[in-house]
Structure formats: structure tokens, C-alpha cells
Amino acid sequence: MSETRYTKSHEWIRIDGDNATVGITAFAAEALGDVVYVEVPAAGKALAKGKEAAVVESVKAASEVYSPVTGTVTEGNQALADDPALVNKDATGDGWFFKLTLADTSELADLLDQAAYDALVAESH
Amino acid sequence: MSAVPTDTSLKRVPLHDLHAELGAKFVPFAGYEMPVQYKLGVLGEHLHTRTKAGLFDVSHMGQLRLRGANPAAALETLVPGDIQALKPWRTRYTLLTNDQGGVLDDLMVTNLEDHLFLIVNAATKDADIAHLKIHLAGQATVEPLPDRALLALQGPAAASVLSRIAPSVAAMAFMTAADVSFDGIECFVTRSGYTGEDGYEISVPGMQAERFARMLLAHEEVAAIGLGARDSLRLEAGLCLYGHDIDETTTVIEADLAWAVGKRRRTEGGFPGAAIIQRQLVEGAPRRRVGILPEGKAPAREHTEIRIGDGSAGQSNPEPGTKKIGEITSGGFGPSQGGPVAMGYVDAEYAAVGTAITLVVRGVARPAQVVALPFVPHRYFRG
Numbered sequence: 001m002s003e004t005r006y007t008k009s010h011e012w013i014r015i016d017g018d019n020a021t022v023g024i025t026a027f028a029a030e031a032l033g034d035v036v037y038v039e040v041p042a043a044g045k046a047l048a049k050g051k052e053a054a055v056v057e058s059v060k061a062a063s064e065v066y067s068p069v070t071g072t073v074t075e076g077n078q079a080l081a082d083d084p085a086l087v088n089k090d091a092t093g094d095g096w097f098f099k100l101t102l103a104d105t106s107e108l109a110d111l112l113d114q115a116a117y118d119a120l121v122a123e124s125h
Numbered sequence: 126m127s128a129v130p131t132d133t134s135l136k137r138v139p140l141h142d143l144h145a146e147l148g149a150k151f152v153p154f155a156g157y158e159m160p161v162q163y164k165l166g167v168l169g170e171h172l173h174t175r176t177k178a179g180l181f182d183v184s185h186m187g188q189l190r191l192r193g194a195n196p197a198a199a200l201e202t203l204v205p206g207d208i209q210a211l212k213p214w215r216t217r218y219t220l221l222t223n224d225q226g227g228v229l230d231d232l233m234v235t236n237l238e239d240h241l242f243l244i245v246n247a248a249t250k251d252a253d254i255a256h257l258k259i260h261l262a263g264q265a266t267v268e269p270l271p272d273r274a275l276l277a278l279q280g281p282a283a284a285s286v287l288s289r290i291a292p293s294v295a296a297m298a299f300m301t302a303a304d305v306s307f308d309g310i311e312c313f314v315t316r317s318g319y320t321g322e323d324g325y326e327i328s329v330p331g332m333q334a335e336r337f338a339r340m341l342l343a344h345e346e347v348a349a350i351g352l353g354a355r356d357s358l359r360l361e362a363g364l365c366l367y368g369h370d371i372d373e374t375t376t377v378i379e380a381d382l383a384w385a386v387g388k389r390r391r392t393e394g395g396f397p398g399a400a401i402i403q404r405q406l407v408e409g410a411p412r413r414r415v416g417i418l419p420e421g422k423a424p425a426r427e428h429t430e431i432r433i434g435d436g437s438a439g440q441s442n443p444e445p446g447t448k449k450i451g452e453i454t455s456g457g458f459g460p461s462q463g464g465p466v467a468m469g470y471v472d473a474e475y476a477a478v479g480t481a482i483t484l485v486v487r488g489v490a491r492p493a494q495v496v497a498l499p500f501v502p503h504r505y506f507r508g
Contacts, residue, residue: 033162033166033167033168033353034166034167034168034169036168036424036458036460037422037423037424037458037465039423039487055487057423057424057458058167058458059167059168059171059353059354059357059457059458059460060161060167060353060356060457061426062424062426081422
């Protein structure tokens, strides 16, 4: 059974045991506008919780994507290189950024659940 | 990812409520709350302007009249353009220079026979007005027009749309001006713009701006376009953005704007920084603004460092990508180009079209090339 958690910086993480998939939320994708370029980390890269993990660029600007947890990348989404618009079309599905193996599952306690994230988004409107 | 802060001290343009109704996202820009994009999004708005017609609200820009016995001669003491040769109802691009030959602002000047009409940048308008008043005291008076809105209609369908309301605008050539009545709204129109496309800029009384804008938006070819697409359109067109591509530290010649220095003015001088500009016209400038085409898909943004060499070692390039030769001043994704586009300054010896350069994007050296501007050919209506 997988479950999804969120960060205050608008990343989502879908957790399945020690493995997880990370992307940016539909709210973040909408705020960015048309995504024209994405840079994802390569397999094997060590990521630290809250540190820069990927880059997403709209016509207007480049934004950093932070890793919600500490871990090691197992796969970057290569489909985003050819079709960065996937982030806008399906932010929580085909528009995922990277998969990683968690170093410390206790870090998940710091993340927001669906209700807490929805409240954060409601505040931003 | 972070949110854009809101600021309640921002000024609003006359069309603010219409922008909100059209679903605009607002951003602070030069002290104004301005629409950066609408529902179409920056990409869609950019492409719409290149294929149909985009309506831009640029009412934050400064509009002013310069009056006096000979306002053209007066203005020439502050700009390198040949303003006295500007024929009635013609418009010219020129620059307010400083004593170092740098640029205080770039502006459009139109000869309206008994006075000059000036359009200046939003962020610099207060400083420009003060500068003109101080330096032209006794020669010309400056009359700001804060109650006028300024709209731009740009794109291949602009002429057919606007001439459906007022047929006379169809025959106007690029960089000419006319007083035109649109269903009783008295406007001042120039055939000009900031997208590289054919189009018009229309100065309209603020009180009537909304009725005029709605009149244009009623045509199916017309969509409201925000500042986001305005920036990507002008970048593809190779046009400078003040405060980024040109400023007080970039000389007119470094900025590759020598074409804006009138032939008579090159010999006569008589404008701030003339000695430096005249010398650089003869000897060349130490650095030059150039077009930059990054290879691959990664955009290279403003302040990206430019190094010499293509990043690969070889006999002709013993130290690949180690020597800094300049910086990008405008860069991003060009929707019509379908990839990254940029402009920036490089040391003069590397300014030739075709020069292989390296851009340092987030610490990674990426190959790029010096290219001719514009990226997208201009489509002005020459008459």
C-alpha cells in the first residue's frame, strides 16, 4: 500500500516501503505555468532532505525542486526531457521527477498529509 | 518553490478590473500591479501573438509631451538620435545617455509638429522626467500624461482587426503616427511595437481604455497577452529590455545600438557621452551585445556566466571553458524558436557570429554559439 505525503515547498512523495517517487504538486505546476525544461537527478545520486534535487523551468523562470527526504536516486524520469509538458498534464502521475530509496523512514513524520497540504494550498489562494 | 508576495502599495492601471475579469495573474512590476499572464499561459499567449493578434496593456509606461521653441534641438542635447531630421508624424527609437555613453533609458519619440511625444520605460519614468526638466529648463517643458493608458496590438492580424474599426490605420507604415478616432474614442496611434511583429501602440484616454480594449477583444483573433509573453516575444525579436540588456554601464556602441546614433550626430556630437561613443564608433567597443544560441534544451538565464571555448580540449583551445568573457543579460525559452534563446555581452574579440562559447548553467559547462539577432525575423509593415 503506498501513501502520499507533501512538503511546504509543494513537492509530493509517494511512499512504498523503503522506496518512493517524487514530483511537484498540481498546484505548483499550475503556479509555474507551461513547463519547458526539466533537469532530473541521475540514478545513484545521493539527495539530502530539503536540498535541491531537480530543476523545473517555465518560459518565465527556473525553480528548484527539493527532495522531501534523504536517500539515493534509483531513477530520474527521462520522459520529461522530451516532453516537459507532462508536468502540467499529469503532475502527480506521468509527470513524476525521480524515484529514490529512503535512508531514514522516520523523516516522513515531518511531512504533510493530504489534509494539511490542502489547508496550505487553501491559504495560498 | 516559493510564492510571489503581494504588495498593497502597488499602483493599478486603468484596465486592472478587466485584467482580473480575464483571469490575469498579477505581479509587481516597476511599482505597478501588472498582468503577467492570462488563462492561455505564457506559451500560448506568445504563440497566439505570432499567429494572430495579442493585446498588451503597457499603461505603466510613461507618456509625455515635450514642448518648446525647438523641442527636437533641445532633446538632441540628451540623446544621440537625429531628432531634428525626424519628419512630422514619424517615430524614432532613441536613448537618453549619460556622460560615460551609458544608457539612462531607451524611448520612442514622435514628431507631432508643434511638440514631441515621448514614450519611456515604467521603471525609469520619474527619473526621466526629472532629467528632462533639469537639463531642458528654459528650452522645453515636460508635460507628463498620467491619465492616458497605453495599449499595444501586435501580430499578423493586428492590422486587419484595427482597420475594421478605423480603416485609415491599414496604410500606416512602420514607425509612423496618426491621431485616430475609434468609435468616438480619440487615440494617438503609432505603427510600432516590442514583439518583432507588425502592430500598433495606441495611447488612449484612461477613462475610455476599457471600452476600447473590449472593442478589440470582441474580435476572435485578439487575445489579452501578459508581460510574460511580452518578454519572450521581445527576446526572440532581439530587442533590448532596459535594466537588463542596457543600463547606465553599457554604452550605446557596446549595446550594438550604433544604428540609433544619427549620421549628423556622429560628427557633431553634442549629447552626453558623445566623446566616448564617437571613439567607440571608430575604434570599436571593448565588449558587445550579441545573440546567444545555447545547444540542447536547457535555458540559460540572466547573469549566466559566458566562457570562451566549446568545453572540449584541443590545440586551438588549450584551456576549454575557463576564461570568463561575459554574461547573459536576457535568456530563456523561446516558444517560436522551440528552444532556449539568449543575449548577452562578450569581450569584443569573441563577438563574431559563429564563435563557440560555453555557458555555465548551475555549475555545468554547456556549449553555445554566438548568433545574429533576431532569432525570429521581424515582420514590420514598411508600406
